[in-house]
Amino acid sequence: MIKWSHERSQAFQETLLDWYDQNKRDLPWRRDHNPYHVWVSEIMLQQTQVQTVIPYYLRFMDQFPTVEDLATATEDKLMKAWEGLGYYSRARNLQKAARQIVFDYQGRWPTTTEALQELSGIGPYTAGAIASIAFGQPVAAVDGNAFRVFSRLLEIDDDIAKPQTRKVFERIINLIIPKARPGDFNQAIMDLGASYMTATNYDTSQSPVKDFNQSYQDGIEDHYPVKTKKKRPIAHDYFGLIIHSKQGYLFEKRPSHGILANFWMFPLFDRENLxxxxxxxxxxxxxxxxxxxxxxxxxxxxxxxxxxxxxxHTFTHQKWKIKLLEAQVADNIDVSYFPGKWIHSSKFDQMTFSKVQSKLWLAYQKASKSTQSVGD
Known part of the structure; x- marks a missing residue:
């Protein structure tokens, strides 16, 4: 690993920030340093592309313009606003943290990375982003972009798949980050990682910081970052039941813990349990x-x-494969022993459905249209 002198770090700061000032992405959450805006955007951006997040962020801010609005929102309204973004625990943790800020901290935001991590759902990266962007704290915000950029710049051989490696990068970046513009520095690293220093098809020859990129100079840029492969998601085979009558479609509520907690879905039967x-x-x-x-x-x-x-549908650690089964039942059938309820299709737009449920419904609609076309 190459270590930079103070002069080289300063030259890198100036080069990076000059480029950022002229080329930074115009993103709605960058138009001020409001910690609420920074926080919501960073949570939405976890596991989600920037272009996907932008319309969700704008709608979310229309519905919940302040942290107080988020803290007092109903769960149904919150989950409807989040519908389609996936990883719904993020939304629930957002509201938990909003309530901490409003009710436990009397509306005052923590300003340090340590204190910010006391809030529900805020980890080291998000804490670093909020502390640096909103409160001017000279601390690193180490995400995938930072791992990729600095491992290439400095030829850092530590495996980024290991949790302890984050501390290595934090220590290194904290020696380089400027005290004057730490938030802009971290955002510039994000933009650099999303443009000239992407995971694949990167174009370092045109990068504004190519002279600082040791792995590029040594012709081994493709060696970085060092990362062991993730385990493949475990496959689960299910049967999804589409049971319907004039009353609507029969849904069951997922358990209050685990994957897709509390969501209404078509009943699922795990093949392994059969x-x-x-x-x-x-x-x-x-x-x-x-x-x-x-x-x-x-x-x-x-x-x-x-x-x-x-x-x-693939989650982080599981891959679901769902075979659809259908049954039309009598309109007056007794479902009082079933742990669910009828939901009419006319009410679907008022419900918050998971991405999996939306996929099931879309597949069924396509099959129904195909059957109708054959009948015609």
Missing amino acids: TDEKATPESMLVGKIEARLQSEYQLSADLHAVDVPTVT
Whole structure:
């Protein structure tokens, strides 16, 4: 790893910030240094592309213009505003932290990285971003961009997949970050990582800081950052039940913990809970589901496969594959023993659905239209 002198660090600061002043991205959350704006944008940007976030951010600020508005919002309104962004625990933690600020801190924001991390859902990176951008604290904000940029600049060989590596980068960047414009410095690193120093197809020959990029000078830029491969998401095979009558579609509420907590979804049956044999015919598994519905919920349903490809959705650690089954049941059927309720399709736009549920509904609609076309 190359270490920079004070003079070289200062030259890098000047070069980077001069470029940033002329080329920074025009993003709505950069138009002031309001900690609320910085915080909401950073939470939304986790696992999500900038261009996807912009319209969500603007709508969110229209509905919740202040931290007080967010703290006092109903959960339904909050989740509807977040619908489609995914990773819904982010929204719940946003509101928890907003309530901490409003009710526990009397509306006063913590200003240091240590104090900011006492708020729900705020980790080291987000704390560094808020502290530097909103409060002028000369602290690093180490995200994927910072890992990539500084590992290449300084040929840092530490594995960025290991949690302890963050401390290494924080110590190094804190020696380089300027005291005068720390927020702009961190945002410039973000923009550099999103342009000339991307993960692939990077163009360092045109980069404003190429003279400081040791890995580029040594012709080994593709060696950085050092990162061990993630484990593949664990596959889970489900059957999704589309049970309907004139009352609507039968939904169940997800448990209050775990993936998609508290969301309303079409009922799911895990294939593993139906049989230990991988080669069990699908017709037999469908029969097992029908028997479970009858024995556990006193719900009689004649299920058949929907003619549509398996719906897939990948979470961080799991990959769901969902085969759709359909049943039309009598309008007066008793569902009082079933842990769910009827929801009419006319009410869907008022509900907050997960991305998985939206995929299931879209797939079913396509199958229904296809069937109608054949019938016509």
